[in-house]
Amino acid sequence: MKQAIKVACVQxxxxxxxxxxxxxxxxxxxxxxxxxxxxxxxxxxxxIPGYPWFLWLDSPAWGMQFVRQYHENSLEMDSLQAKRIADAAKRLGIMVVLGTSERVNGTLYMGQWFIDENGETIGARRKLKPTFVERTLFGEGDGASLSVYETPLGNLGGLCCWEHLQPLSKYALYAQNEEIHCAAWPSFSIYRHATAALGPEVNVAASRIYAVEGQCFVLASCALVSPTMIDLLCSDENKHALLQAGGGYSRIIGPDGSDLATPLAENEEGILYATLDPGARIFAKTAADPAGHYSRPDVTRLLLDRSPKTPVVHVDPDYSQQATSNEPQAAVHFQEL
Incomplete structure (x- = not known):
């Protein structure tokens, strides 16, 4: 980051x-x-098209009534709907980090789509390991999802929800000198009376610790559960007890852990704004840089494989012929799609 910039965080x-x-x-x-x-x-x-709360409310068989609609309303990256969003980013000259259910053929991924101010894709990541019941609906990302992107605004990265409880994944982004981090969250309104682990105190704290550990700015965008969603999903008293409306706890957090924007009420829609001063990172990094002068690589190190993994590998025909020969040093040529 070379200059102060104004950012927006949706709730x-x-x-x-x-x-x-x-x-x-x-x-x-x-x-x-x-x-x-x-x-x-x-x-x-x-x-897009909203968090699949139905996964948490009843059996998988009960939740299947929503799966077709969820699948059909998920976003394909080469669709007209995606083009409309990219065109709007170009028209407005604004960079976007968009949380999506990304549809690829028959598989859905929990994605974050990074779009620059010219409407071009900077990167598209997928949640490495969907959490708990999410695994009944979504596929997994790979090492390419742990990337930090150089942009005119600064080095930009992101994680989804409880990826912020994965120490090695976090460290992978810290080590790439992440300056602005987009933390994508659903709503903190499920199982509210059963466990603190899914509540606002724990998960806002996870975003705050990320900012302090990584000495970066965190845009923690958190959705709301609307009354319309409650009416659709909560068909009996038990489900009403499990999921409540509201749950919005968006934050913009500085590298010292402080709030840079006044939070909205948990049931209030709006946008948080803050101006990010790069000088704040300098002071934070001087005190502690876990992937730099505050590290001990002689004791602990991270092994990071950022290469994409695909289910089909196409082998070069030349290799097939060489492999059937007796030549001991036949070269391997392949292309991952």
């Missing part, structure tokens, strides 16, 4: 299970942020 409910409606709302929030001078806007986890 809102999607138009649930509605791709077109949520794309419209996405562009509207981008336009609002651009009017207010923001150069970057961050959205919650699976903002």
């Amino acid at each position: 809102a409910a999607p138009v649930y299970l509605d791709l077109e409606g949520t794309v419209e709302k996405t562009i509207g929030l981008m336009e609002e942020a651009a009017r207010n001078g923001a150069r970057l806007i961050a959205f919650p986890e699976t903002w």
Whole structure:
């Protein structure tokens, strides 16, 4: 980061299970942020088409009633809907980090799509390991999802939800000199009376610790559960007890752990804004840099494989012929798609 920049962090409910409606709302929030001078806007986890709360409320068989609609309203990266969002980023001159359920053929991934101010894709990551019941719906990412991207605003990275409880994944981004981190969260309103682990205190603390550990700015975007979503998903008293409306706890956090924007109420839609001063990172890094002068690589080190892994590897025909020969040093040529 070479200069101070204004950023925006969304706290809102999607138009649930509605791709077109949520794309419209996405562009509207981008336009609002651009009017207010923001150069970057961050959205919650699976903002399009909303977080699949039905996974947490009953059996997998019960939740299957929502799966087709969820699948059909997830975002394909080469779709007209994705192009509309990218075109809006270019028109507005704003950078976007968008939480999506990304659809690739028959598989869904919990994704974060990084779009620059020219509407070009900087990167697209996928949650490395969906959490708990999420694994019944989503596939897994690979090492390419632990990347930090160089942009005109600074080095930009992101993680989804409880990836912020994975120490090695966090360290991988710290070590790439991440300056601005987009933490994508759902709503903190599930199982509220059963466990603190899913509540706001623990998970806001995870974003705050990330900022302090990595000496970076954190845009922790958190969605809302709307009354409309409650009406759709909570068909009996037990489900009403498990999931409540609200749960929005978006934050913009500085490298010293301080809030840089006044939080909204947990049931209030809006956008948080803050100006990020690169000098704050200098002071934080001087005190402690866990991947730099505050590290001990002679004692502990991270092995990081960022290469993408694909289910099909196409072998070069030349290699097939060589492999059938008796030549001891036949070279391997292959292309991963």
